[in-house]
Amino acid sequence: MGDRADWLQQAREKLNASPEVQIIHASPLYETAPVGKIAQPAFLNQVVEIRAALAPEDLLARLLQIELALGRERHERWGPRNIDLDLLAFGAHQIQTAPLQLPHPELHRRRFVLAPWADIAPEFAVIGFNATVQELLWRCPDQGRVQQLNN
Secondary structure: OOHHHHHHHHHHHHHHHHOOOEEEOOOEEEEEEEOOOOOOOOOOOOOEEEEOOHHHHHHHHHHHHHHHOOOOOOOOOOOOOOOOOOOHHHHHEEOOOOOOOOOOOOHHHOOOHHHHHHHOOOOOOOOOOOHHHHHHHHHHHOOOEEOOOOO
16 A cells, blocks of 8 residues: 555665664565455565574564554455565575464465565575475466566
8 A cells, every 4th residue: 555665665774774684685576466355456566685683583573563663554364555574484494383484385376476586586495395486486376467667
C-alpha cells in the first residue's frame, strides 16, 4: 500500500543502519501479482543479500522491528500491507521453530521470491531443497505475473 518503492527503500536504509548488518546486494524491484488473497493491488518485491553479525532469531527480530517502525499492522493473512520483510535463508542453517523456519518453507513455490533472488545469487545452494536458487526458479510451479521494473 502507498508508495511501495519508498517503503522498500526505507526498509533497506533501516536494515543497513543496524551496526550488525550490511547489505551486500539488492535485486531490482519486481511488480508481482498477489498470492493468497488476490483481490488487491499488485505487490512490489525485492530480495537483498546481507552480511549479519546476528543469530538468525535476532535477525528475524530486527526485521520485525523494522516493520513496526514503518507502521506495519497485521490484520489479515495475505492482506494488503505497506511492508512485509521475510528471512528466506541464513547460510546453511536449517531451523524449524515456531517463530522461524529456515529456509523459508514456501520459497520454492514463490516466483516473486525466486526471480529477484536469482538476479543477485542464482548459484546460492538452498539447503534442504538440494537445488540452487536458479534451479528452484526453473522448477517453480507458480506462474503468477512477475515483472522487473526499470529502476
